[in-house]
Amino acid sequence: MAHIIKLREACKVYRLGDISVEALKKVDLDIDKGEFTAVMGSSGSGKSTLMNILGCLDTVTSGDYFLDGQNVNSLSKDEYAEIRNKKIGFVFQGFNLLPRTTALENVELPLFYSRHINKNDYNSLARNALIRVGLEDRMHHEPNKLSGGQQQRVAIARALVNNPAMILADEPTGNLDTATSLDILSIFQELNAQGITVILVTHEPDIAKYAGRIITLRDGIILSDEKTGDTCNAGEDRKRMLTKRLKEAI
Amino acid sequence: MTLGNTIKISLINILKNKTRSLLTALGIIIGVGSVIVMVGIGTGSQEKIKNEIASMGTNLIMVFAGGQRSGHGVSQGAGTSVGLSLKDVERLRREGTWIQAISPFVTSNAQVIYSRNNWRTSIQGVSAEYQAIRNYNLSSGAFFQDTDVAGSRSLAVAGQTIVNELMPYEDPLGKQIRIANIPFTIIGVLESKGSSGFGRDEDDMILIPYTTAMNKLTGTTYLRSIYISTTSAGKIEAQQNQITAILREQHRLKPDDEDDFRVGTQTEITERADSIGSTLTLLLGSIAAVSLLVGGIGIMNIMLVSVKERTREIGIRMAVGAKGSNVLLQFLIEAFVLSMLGGIIGIAVSFLIAFILNTFTELTVVIEWSIVSLAFIFSGSVGIFFGFYPAKKAAELNPIDALRYE
Numbered sequence: 250m251a252h253i254i255k256l257r258e259a260c261k262v263y264r265l266g267d268i269s270v271e272a273l274k275k276v277d278l279d280i281d282k283g284e285f286t287a288v289m290g291s292s293g294s295g296k297s298t299l300m301n302i303l304g305c306l307d308t309v310t311s312g313d314y315f316l317d318g319q320n321v322n323s324l325s326k327d328e329y330a331e332i333r334n335k336k337i338g339f340v341f342q343g344f345n346l347l348p349r350t351t352a353l354e355n356v357e358l359p360l361f362y363s364r365h366i367n368k369n370d371y372n373s374l375a376r377n378a379l380i381r382v383g384l385e386d387r388m389h390h391e392p393n394k395l396s397g398g399q400q401q402r403v404a405i406a407r408a409l410v411n412n413p414a415m416i417l418a419d420e421p422t423g424n425l426d427t428a429t430s431l432d433i434l435s436i437f438q439e440l441n442a443q444g445i446t447v448i449l450v451t452h453e454p455d456i457a458k459y460a461g462r463i464i465t466l467r468d469g470i471i472l473s474d475e476k477t478g479d480t481c482n483a484g485e486d487r488k489r490m491l492t493k494r495l496k497e498a499i
Numbered sequence: 500m501t502l503g504n505t506i507k508i509s510l511i512n513i514l515k516n517k518t519r520s521l522l523t524a525l526g527i528i529i530g531v532g533s534v535i536v537m538v539g540i541g542t543g544s545q546e547k548i549k550n551e552i553a554s555m556g557t558n559l560i561m562v563f564a565g566g567q568r569s570g571h572g573v574s575q576g577a578g579t580s581v582g583l584s585l586k587d588v589e590r591l592r593r594e595g596t597w598i599q600a601i602s603p604f605v606t607s608n609a610q611v612i613y614s615r616n617n618w619r620t621s622i623q624g625v626s627a628e629y630q631a632i633r634n635y636n637l638s639s640g641a642f643f644q645d646t647d648v649a650g651s652r653s654l655a656v657a658g659q660t661i662v663n664e665l666m667p668y669e670d671p672l673g674k675q676i677r678i679a680n681i682p683f684t685i686i687g688v689l690e691s692k693g694s695s696g697f698g699r700d701e702d703d704m705i706l707i708p709y710t711t712a713m714n715k716l717t718g719t720t721y722l723r724s725i726y727i728s729t730t731s732a733g734k735i736e737a738q739q740n741q742i743t744a745i746l747r748e749q750h751r752l753k754p755d756d757e758d759d760f761r762v763g764t765q766t767e768i769t770e771r772a773d774s775i776g777s778t779l780t781l782l783l784g785s786i787a788a789v790s791l792l793v794g795g796i797g798i799m800n801i802m803l804v805s806v807k808e809r810t811r812e813i814g815i816r817m818a819v820g821a822k823g824s825n826v827l828l829q830f831l832i833e834a835f836v837l838s839m840l841g842g843i844i845g846i847a848v849s850f851l852i853a854f855i856l857n858t859f860t861e862l863t864v865v866i867e868w869s870i871v872s873l874a875f876i877f878s879g880s881v882g883i884f885f886g887f888y889p890a891k892k893a894a895e896l897n898p899i900d901a902l903r904y905e
């Protein structure tokens with residue numbers, strides 16, 4: 250399978266006055282289309298830095314990044330914006346939904362900035378995305394009237410709506426409890442089963458085990474990169490957990 | 500491509516933050532409102548003055564004593580100046596071919612007493628023809644006749660203010676008043692003209708025969724001025740020239756002597772009043788324009804704060820694919836729509852204020868559509884001009900920095 254992501258000697262240096270922090274040190278990374286990858290590592294190891302670069306929110310200081318075979322280093326700000334719009338869906342730990350804006354309107358947002366989509370399709374596309382994450386009955390709710398898990402599902406629907414080739418999620422379950430986390434993970438697994446490349450950052454090995462591949466970072470270098478043969482199913486685990494809890498309660 | 504969407508986003512944002520939007524637009528509302536009202540007041544008083552001058556009488560020519568104010572500001576030498584006299588009036592009446600009516604004019608201020616009330620006012624000595632020259636209508640009584648003038652009779656035609664001040668509850672006709680201690684009988688009351696655009700009360704005066712005025716009040720033989728009405732409105736310059744020629748001859752001026760009198764026409768006065776009015780309008784307008792400018796700066800101020808406050812929003816938009824140009828346009832349109840909205844509300848407010856002023860005060864506010872459209876266009880430009888800087892700041896943000904902004 251073709252590499253959707255190809256990173257060569259990617260470095261990221263943050264400069265704060267005289268001090269410079271090397272957040273990524275010559276990272277080489279290949280990710281195939283349709284892979285489900287978890288990025289792990291301790292705090293400050295460079296996970297977010299890596300994700301921002303992969304998500305075209307930020308650029309490498311040196312090295313090369315090929316996305317879908319295209320070297321994005323030479324692209325302009327506007328071309329970056331277009332790639333973010335067309336090819337990438339980004340999910341944040343803090344959801345990053347627009348306040349006082351309904352779920353549906355939040356999901357429509359990427360469509361507004363897309364050249365190729367007909368205005369008349371905005372509504373149906375956004376609805377479909379919300380249906381895919383199981384939120385059809387909360388479409389007209391504003392973020393502050395939704396639970397954390399629901400907000401994150403809106404964010405995932407927003408990431409999905411433009412039919413991106415890959416979804417990047419930086420600690421999407423960081424603010425959620427275990428059951429809700431499993432719920433969100435099962436959505437990612439479903440999307441992945443439909444062919445979307447998923448990369449997610451997490452602290453917790455319990456979450457990473459649902460990915461087909463686990464990359465561990467430390468101090469800006471890749472410490473390990475392993476494919477897990479047999480992945481768990483988040484949806485079933487969630488059911489099992491809830492049943493177990495129910496039994497214990499009884 | 501997404502212009503329609505951007506406009507929609509801007510409108511949604513404006514509607515979602517009604518208070519902020521209103522506050523932003525407030526400066527423009529006040530600015531536009533005051534520009535229109537101020538200029539309206541200026542135009543209103545200008546028109547009022549013009550109407551007043553027109554009502555002074557058609558084909559009016561006035562001759563004033565004293566030389567033409569030349570560029571050097573030098574008037575006639577004291578020895579040569581004889582002013583205007585009754586001889587001038589007679590000669591003009593004899594030789595002026597266009598002259599329809601003519602009246603000498605003398606004036607002085609004097610204390611007027613009626614029973615316990617007294618009032619200081621302007622006493623104007625004129626001929627019987629003066630009524631026709633000035634288009635004066637009487638609300639009651641009659642004007643004095645030529646015979647009254649010839650007989651130096653002590654008759655008075657009072658302005659409405661005099662009646663209000665001295666005998667508000669009585670019928671003034673036939674009442675005895677004392678002007679500078681000389682008894683006069685009121686035989687007529689002038690119709691009220693209201694206060695003039697110059698702020699002078701046109702009703703605050705008493706007309707008496709000029710003969711009486713010269714003999715009993717002023718004691719002088721010189722006239723303040725001569726009022727003439729002419730037969731046809733055209734050829735006013737020819738008329739002016741003829742009058743000048745007659746008076747120069749009468750005053751025995753040598754060809755290189757300057758005039759020791761001044762001939763003024765109504766057109767001239769209208770023009771002068773017009774220029775005074777324009778200056779007033781300009782002054783009021785520019786004061787108001789400054790407030791519009793301040794309103795624009797207000798928009799910039801709030802838009803800048805708004806960019807800061809909405810940094811995360813901008814970050815989110817950029818993360819899902821908004822380009823710098825989309826963000827720029829969004830903020831620009833927001834500023835533009837806000838100031839246009841402010842403009843529209845400001846126009847509405849100005850109409851309301853104009854209505855109130857016209858109904859309840861002496862002021863006349865005349866709103867011209869040219870000013871309204873100008874203020875409207877100007878408010879839109881203010882929005883674009885002052886919205887640009889904050890919008891550009893928003894557009895230049897980096898998505899990552901914007902998202903991380905707390």
Ligand SMILES: Nc1ncnc2c1ncn2[C@@H]1O[C@H](COP(=O)(O)OP(=O)(O)OP(=O)(O)O)[C@@H](O)[C@H]1O
Binds near residue numbers: 265270272292296298
């Ligand atoms: N904008 C920035 N300016 C300066 N230094 C930064 C910036 N962003 C990140 N860094 C530094 O880069 C290093 C990697 O940061 P990064 O956010 O990628 O870590 P992380 O693995 O995501 O950590 P966490 O698990 O806590 O989110 C850290 O040492 C951090 O201090």
Ligand SMILES: [Mg+2]
Binds near residue numbers: 296297298419
């Ligand atoms: Mg991080």
